[in-house]
Amino acid sequence: MLSNEEIQDIDHEAAKLPYKQAAVIEALKIVQQRRGWINDESVRDIAECLEMSPAEVDSVATFYNLIFRKPVGRHVILLCDSISCYVMGYKNIYEALQQKLKIKFGETTADHRFTLLPNACLGCCDHAPALMINGNLYKDISIEALDSILSEYN
Template identity: 55%
Template sequence: MAEPDSTNTLIGSDGFELHPADETAILRQLEHYEQPQAACIDALKIVQQRHGWVPDAAIPAIARVLGIGPGAVEGVATFYSLIFRQPVGRHVVLICDSSSCFLTGFDELKQALVDQLGIDYGDTTDDNRFTLLPVCCLGACDGAPALMIDNDTYGPVAPEDLPGLLEGYP
C-alpha cells in the first residue's frame, strides 16, 4: 500500500472532497463500464490509495462522481473486506481463517502473529506499522495456512517464518 497522501486534498463543506487526480482517475474507470455501479470498487480503491482508508465523508463524494446514491457506495464499501473504513497501519496483515487454513495450522499462526505484533484482530501496532485483520479466504488453499501483507500473499506460513516476513515491511 502506498503511503497516504493528504496534501493537495481539497476540503469541501461536507468535510471531504476528492483530490482532483482521484476524481479524474474515477472518471476514467467509469469509461470501462456500462453501469456506474460497476466502477464503485475501483473508485473506493482510488480513494484508499491516497488516504490509506476510506473515510465516511468520502462516500458521498464518490457517489457524486459516479452519479449513484451514497447508499450504493456505502453498501459496496462495507461489504468488500479490502476496503478499510477506519485508519490502518502502514501495512495490513490479513490472516486467512478459511477451512483449509484452519485445518493446517491457522491457530498456531494467528497466535504467533498476536504474540509477535502485540496486537489482536482490528488493532494496529503502537508504531502504526501493522494492522492485523482476519479474512475469510485468500484463495490460497494450496498454500495453507496463508496470510497476505499488503498485496503479497504467502503460504504455507509457519510461525517461525513470521520474523523474516515481517522484516520486509518497514
C-alpha cells in the same frame, strides 16, 4: 473533497463500463490507495461523483473486505481463517502474530506499522496456512517464518 487526479482516475474507470455506478469498487480502491482508508467524507464524494447515494457507496465499501472504513496501519496483514488454513495451523499463526505485534484482529500496532485482519480463503488452500500483506501472498507459512516475513515491512 476528491482531488482532480482522483476524479480523473474514477472517470477513466467509469468510462470503461456501461454505467458509471459500476465503477464504485474501483473508485473506492482509487481513493483508498491515496488515503489509506475510506472515511465518511470520501463515501459522500464518491457517491456524488458516481451519482449514487452515500448509503449505496457505503454498503459496497462495508461489504468488500479489502476496503477499509477505519484507519489502518502502513501494512495490512490478512490472515486466512478458512477451512484449509484452519486445519493447517491458523490458530498457532494467529497466536504468534498476537504475541509478536501485541494486537488482535481488527487492531493496529501502536506505531501504526501493522493492522491485523482475518480474511476468507486467499485462494492457495494447497499451501495453507497463508497470509497476505499489502497484496503479497505468503504460503506454507510457519511460526518460524513470521519474523522474516514481518521484517520486510517497516
